[in-house]
Amino acid sequence: MDNSICEEDIYHSAYEAHAGKLRNFMYYRCGDLDKAEDLMQEAFIRLWENCKKVIFEKAKSYLFTTANRLFLNQIEHEKVVLSFEKYSQPQAEVEDPEFQLRGKEFKAALEKAIADLPTSQREVFLMNRIDKMPFEEIADIQGVSVSAVHKKIYKALDRLRKSVDELRNRKI
Amino acid sequence: MSNTRDHNETIIRWLNGELSEDEFANFKKSDGYAQYKAILDETDSWSVQPLDMAASYKKLMDKRGSGEVKVIAWYQTSAFRVAAVLLMLLGALIYFTVDSSAIVKYKTDLAETLEVMLPDSSQVYLGPASFLSYDREAWDDVRQIDLEGMAYFEVTHGNPFEVSFGQGTVVVHGTAFEIKSFDDYASVTCYDGKVEVVAGDSSVMLTRGKGVKINLRYKMRAFDFQNSRWSENSTRFNQAPLSVVLSSLAARFGVSVTSDEVDTKRTFTGAFTHSSLEDALNTVCTTMGLTYEKNGDTVILQ
Numbered sequence: 001m002d003n004s005i006c007e008e009d010i011y012h013s014a015y016e017a018h019a020g021k022l023r024n025f026m027y028y029r030c031g032d033l034d035k036a037e038d039l040m041q042e043a044f045i046r047l048w049e050n051c052k053k054v055i056f057e058k059a060k061s062y063l064f065t066t067a068n069r070l071f072l073n074q075i076e077h078e079k080v081v082l083s084f085e086k087y088s089q090p091q092a093e094v095e096d097p098e099f100q101l102r103g104k105e106f107k108a109a110l111e112k113a114i115a116d117l118p119t120s121q122r123e124v125f126l127m128n129r130i131d132k133m134p135f136e137e138i139a140d141i142q143g144v145s146v147s148a149v150h151k152k153i154y155k156a157l158d159r160l161r162k163s164v165d166e167l168r169n170r171k172i
Numbered sequence: 173m174s175n176t177r178d179h180n181e182t183i184i185r186w187l188n189g190e191l192s193e194d195e196f197a198n199f200k201k202s203d204g205y206a207q208y209k210a211i212l213d214e215t216d217s218w219s220v221q222p223l224d225m226a227a228s229y230k231k232l233m234d235k236r237g238s239g240e241v242k243v244i245a246w247y248q249t250s251a252f253r254v255a256a257v258l259l260m261l262l263g264a265l266i267y268f269t270v271d272s273s274a275i276v277k278y279k280t281d282l283a284e285t286l287e288v289m290l291p292d293s294s295q296v297y298l299g300p301a302s303f304l305s306y307d308r309e310a311w312d313d314v315r316q317i318d319l320e321g322m323a324y325f326e327v328t329h330g331n332p333f334e335v336s337f338g339q340g341t342v343v344v345h346g347t348a349f350e351i352k353s354f355d356d357y358a359s360v361t362c363y364d365g366k367v368e369v370v371a372g373d374s375s376v377m378l379t380r381g382k383g384v385k386i387n388l389r390y391k392m393r394a395f396d397f398q399n400s401r402w403s404e405n406s407t408r409f410n411q412a413p414l415s416v417v418l419s420s421l422a423a424r425f426g427v428s429v430t431s432d433e434v435d436t437k438r439t440f441t442g443a444f445t446h447s448s449l450e451d452a453l454n455t456v457c458t459t460m461g462l463t464y465e466k467n468g469d470t471v472i473l474q
Contacts, residue, residue: 012229037223154180
């Protein structure tokens with residue numbers, strides 16, 4: 001009862017906890033950092049307006065559901081271009097030296113292949129890999145079963161692998 | 173097929189770190205492992221440009237305001253209108269009935285428009301051949317309106333305000349918007365403030381100057397419109413089927429329009445005036461490359 005979202009400091013801690021991941025979630029969808037931040041903040045404004053109805057424990061799923069609803073339909077069909085900050089140091093361990101799977105070209109091809117994934121696969125994959133969210137948490141946020149999340153993950157991996165194979169075939 | 177299923181399951185268990193040593197050794201030898209590993213190693217090292225939490229929170233506070241909790245915080249100024257006008261009957265025949273269930277209904281006939289003042293002083297301008305109803309008893313809790321046809325709204329500050337029409341629902345966050353709802357076409361245009369349109373599984377937030385069209389499959393397409401001020405003098409369409417334009421025109425002027433020889437599935441973008449039937453017909457016909465013949469209350473398009 002005392003953890004009311006209507007309390008400014010509780011609200012702020014909800015922001016600290018969820019704003020980053022929620023912004024990223026919107027970014028995976030629309031590929032625009034500013035727009036992603038706007039949508040995230042709009043969801044937080046809704047949370048404030050409904051602070052009496054939403055208990056603290058439910059704030060996260062409320063925020064993700066709301067942002068999801070707010071996401072403008074019209075940009076879904078636009079080409080999504082994502083770009084990530086990457087570490088450039090070479091990976092020490094190379095499983096198969098035959099593959100040139102560490103180069104710049106690989107990074108660029110992978111980035112594009114991820115942007116080309118169907119939206120639902122892309123967001124699940126990136127939430128898991130970049131935001132390190134466990135499958136259970138993603139399922140909870142999206143209101144789907146864990147096996148549905150699994151399915152999206154291996155479908156995404158499968159597609160990405162095909163893109164990587166294409167890159168390799170071009171080089172040979 | 174079951175191989176694929178096993179393979180997929182193995183991938184998930186691998187990602188969860190649940191494989192035994194033997195299983196992992198096998199998986200390592202399997203086709204594609206090197207690629208999977210490379211893809212994951214690479215993406216795991218990526219990050220999205222971090223959010224500047226302090227700056228971002230400040231921005232949120234600016235947007236949100238720190239005052240008391242409000243349901244609608246947009247464009248409050250234009251929302252408070254002087255509750256002077258009661259009911260203005262602009263047409264001839266109006267049905268105004270309050271039946272036992274406290275449902276209030278307004279209906280306009282062909283060529284009629286009606287200005288309705290709702291219990292909270294919100295204004296509705298009901299277009300021709302349209303029907304509007306709400307539950308007066310529930311009004312204080314939920315401002316919920318059902319609409320068939322066309323109406324323009326100016327909403328005062330207060331509880332959530334929702335308008336349901338054939339294809340969807342509008343949730344109001346601001347003040348002025350217009351709905352055109354027909355059997356096979358609907359559009360919502362926002363003249364001021366913010367409205368949220370919900371159709372099927374999706375929703376769209378409209379701001380000033382934005383509109384959205386909704387088709388039979390509840391798919392929404394957004395558009396911008398140029399005159400961002402409500403005009404009582406013309407009806408504007410954006411790629412609407414000609415059939416919709418003609419029935420709107422017929423309703424507006426109280427005529428019947430025959431268009432048997434015309435392909436009414438073509439779309440029309442533009443506005444027709446309310447000042448005279450001839451001008452309105454000229455606009456539509458010139459745009460669409462048609463001619464018309466007027467015979468009393470009947471207009472025949474060719």
